[in-house]
Amino acid sequence: MTALKQQLIKRIEATGPITLAAYMAECLMHPEHGYYQKQAVFGAEGDFTTAPEVSQMFGEMIGLWLADRWIKMGRPDAVKLIELGAGRGTLMADILRATEPVEDFQAAITVHFVETSTQLRAQQAERMPIAHATTTQWHDTLASVPSDDGVPSLIIANEFFDALPIHQYEKSGGKWVERMVGSIDGELALVGGPCGPQFSLINDAIKAGPEGSIAEVCPAALTVVGDIAERLNTGGGAALVVDYGYRKAAAGDTFQAMQNHAFTDPFTAPGEADLTAHVNFEMLKTAATEKGLNALGPAMQGMFLMAIGLGARAQVLAGQGDEAFQASILSDLKRLTATDQMGTLFKVLALQPHELPAPPGF
Numbered sequence: 461m462t463a464l465k466q467q468l469i470k471r472i473e474a475t476g477p478i479t480l481a482a483y484m485a486e487c488l489m490h491p492e493h494g495y496y497q498k499q500a501v502f503g504a505e506g507d508f509t510t511a512p513e514v515s516q517m518f519g520e521m522i523g524l525w526l527a528d529r530w531i532k533m534g535r536p537d538a539v540k541l542i543e544l545g546a547g548r549g550t551l552m553a554d555i556l557r558a559t560e561p562v563e564d565f566q567a568a569i570t571v572h573f574v575e576t577s578t579q580l581r582a583q584q585a586e587r588m589p590i591a592h593a594t595t596t597q598w599h600d601t602l603a604s605v606p607s608d609d610g611v612p613s614l615i616i617a618n619e620f621f622d623a624l625p626i627h628q629y630e631k632s633g634g635k636w637v638e639r640m641v642g643s644i645d646g647e648l649a650l651v652g653g654p655c656g657p658q659f660s661l662i663n664d665a666i667k668a669g670p671e672g673s674i675a676e677v678c679p680a681a682l683t684v685v686g687d688i689a690e691r692l693n694t695g696g697g698a699a700l701v702v703d704y705g706y707r708k709a710a711a712g713d714t715f716q717a718m719q720n721h722a723f724t725d726p727f728t729a730p731g732e733a734d735l736t737a738h739v740n741f742e743m744l745k746t747a748a749t750e751k752g753l754n755a756l757g758p759a760m761q762g763m764f765l766m767a768i769g770l771g772a773r774a775q776v777l778a779g780q781g782d783e784a785f786q787a788s789i790l791s792d793l794k795r796l797t798a799t800d801q802m803g804t805l806f807k808v809l810a811l812q813p814h815e816l817p818a819p820p821g822f
């Protein structure tokens with residue numbers, strides 16, 4: 461039994477079941493036993509592979525998209541480049557390298573990472589180029605990145621929102637109950653409890669659903685969108701959110717656990733598996749729009765990347781190597797864009813003030 465499981469069972473036996481959101485937060489972010497403190501999370505030896513870990517081309521295209529936003533903002537002398545949940549720091553490294561030729565852009569940037577894992581903060585620091593090594597800052601939340609200095613922000617979040625804790629509800633016996641994590645015969649298991657206040661965020665169409673329906677909500681995601689809106693409304697800038705999720709709010713259970721590139725039971729070994737839920741893009745988009753932002757998309761990742769020039773970039777890159785290299789570039793291209801791979805499940809949402817000209821890719 462993992463140390464975290466022992467702690468959780470003890471706590472639940474003493475004070476009662478905890479919400480799924482509290483369980484997710486403990487499993488992912490516990491300062492000692494949390495999943496993101498593990499050494500090998502990403503890539504072939506880890507549990508899952510994200511787009512920046514598939515190919516450098518992903519970060520290069522995102523970098524050029526961000527630089528274009530900076531140019532359209534009128535090339536401000538200073539800009540914060542903020543990444544939420546940066547993992548190993550691969551995406552940021554690729555963004556910075558790809559945008560080197562954009563005149564004056566590098567000199568304007570200060571890098572800010574929003575990252576809770578100390579282990580990943582260290583990996584991110586190792587990947588930073590010398591030019592940014594001494595000025596880069598780390599923060600626990602987006603709200604703690606300074607915002608009263610009038611400096612605009614470019615914000616990027618890849619596979620960050622799926623890691624934020626969700627609440628789940630189930631319609632049982634004609635009424636809704638909150639799905640809680642309890643302890644049954646010394647094992648963690650789902651039990652029903654009274655719905656907490658976050659249930660009010662679920663829309664009426666879903667609430668009217670049939671017996672057995674599952675509803676999900678991620679209040680932490682709404683908080684982050686609120687913080688993004690406040691920042692962009694006051695200092696200007698743009699944000700790009702990339703994640704797996706759905707365009708239209710719908711009932712359904714998307715809570716999942718991943719270990720060694722396979723799905724696993726989320727309650728067997730807390731802290732050992734990655735826990736995520738699909739992102740409700742409709743809710744994020746509505747929240748951003750209500751806060752006065754222009755929300756574009758969500759576009760399918762494959763269409764977005766091709767629209768901003770991934771095909772041409774792949775061709776140039778492939779031309780620099782032998783046949784085996786060309787085949788690997790083609791396979792990476794497919795992985796990022798094909799409908800049966802990351803192309804349609806992953807979506808891209810852009811947020812920016814209405815004054816800024818519309819971004820490419822939507």
Ligand code: SAH
Nearest residue numbers: 496510545546547574575576577618619623
């Ligand atoms: N963007 C990276 C990593 C995605 S994994 C990539 O694409 O490879 C999720 C990342 O978000 C990890 O770095 C994790 O430590 C971080 N994270 C998860 N929840 C967080 C939170 N609430 N606040 C800050 N960082 C968080």
